[in-house]
Each structure stands twice: as C-alpha cells, then as structure tokens.
Amino acid sequence: MTGPGAVVRRSEIVTTVVVVVLAAVAVFALWPRDDPAPGPPPVATGEPAPVPDAELAAARAAAGSVACPAPTGAAPAGPLAGITVPCLGVPGPVDVGAALAGGPALLNVWASWCGPCREELPALAEYAARPGAVPVLGIDVRDDPRAALRLLTELGVALPSVTDPDGALRAALDVPPALPASYVVRADGTAVRVDPPTPFVTADEVAAAVERLS
Secondary structure, rough: OHHHHHHHHHHHHHHHHHHHHHHHHHEEOOOOOOOOOOOOOOOOOOOOOOOOHHHHHHHHHHHHHOOOOOOOOOOOOOOOOOEEEOOOOOOOOEEEHHHHOOOOOOEEEEOOOOOEEEEHHHHHHHHHHOOOOOOEEEEOOOOOOOOHHHHHHHHOOOOOOOOOOOOHHHHOOOOOOOOOOOEEEEEOOOOEEEEOOOOOOOOOHHHHHHHHHH
16 A cells, blocks of 8 residues: 555554664663673782692792791780781691790792782882891782792792791781782880881882881
8 A cells, every 4th residue: 555644654663663763772782691790800809729748849849948936935926916827838737926025027928820920029129138138928819828928939039938828927917909018016005007108129128128117
C-alpha cells in the first residue's frame, strides 16, 4: 500500500528502530566491565604462600645468609616490645623489641616489588657499614622471601632483615601503604617515622635523618 499513511508509518518505524538502537548503545556503554580501569599497577596487599624450606635455604645461601640481631640485654620498651617475627636471612625468630632495646636504631620497611626500595637499599647498606652507624634492620613486608633475597643478592646488599607475616610490625609502626618507610627507634623504645618519606639516595641522607630523630 502506498500513500501518505504508508509514508508516515514507515517514518514511525524508522524512528522507533533508531531510538531502540541508540538505547542499546547507551546501555552497552554504561554496563559494568570486568576489566580494571586504567591506573597505576596494584600494590601487593596479601602474604604469599609458604615457601618450601629447601627453596628458602637456597635463596638464603645465595644472598649470604645474613643473620639478624640478637637481644641487646636492655629491657625492651615501646610499641615493638614483645613482637617476634622470622628472620629473612637465616632460620629462626627475632624478638625485635629486645634486639633494638637501648637504641637508637633504624628500621626500614621494604619489599622486592617496591621500585623506590631498590634504589634506597644500597644507601642504607653503605650507611650501616660506616663506623659509628646505628644498627639498621630491614622489614620485608607483603613479599615472597625468595624474591626479597634475590633482590638483596642482585644489589649486593647484606642488610639484616625480618619478615612480617602476620602484620604485627606494620600495625605497631602504623606503616603507610606506600613503601619504603623508615623509622628511628629511640633509646626509650619509641619509633619516629622519617618524614617526609622521601627514599634515601645517599648514606649521608641516612645519617642526617638518624641524627635528627635520635
């Protein structure tokens, strides 16, 4: 059938189809996607699965099996008192409060997946090797200990470090999500965060922070 009525109906049909298509496009555009939005890479938040003893022993041997500090003999105090965690470089637990009691000391929170930590660790090691330097203890967090030991081997860094599998040290120090973070532990056991949290580039910068906050 032809005529004005047919033309009007065809126009109405075309208009309806266009509206339906546009509505479908709008729904598709607004529908939630499973793909993550663009942005910075995610930060590791959980602890890795346990590592077989043989693999961890091999990684420790390659890194030089750096021992952790023993108790100083002074009475532990402050937020670190009573916290015991595994040593990274050798088997066995470390009573962190007892190992740092009497201070001052420097704590550095790091991880193998942290780019700025990679740049900072050599400066910390250089400072720790200086005569008169305070003890430096690393805290490897949210990390695979094999990866952490491989990084130390790659960098030629022999700093004693502990791991924090239950997050006890992170909670006690109120460690921020972004790493690295450093703390000066004073003689009374209090721990003061180095602020601003700019990664150390030189051993002189480490020494200045320790002197300022001790």
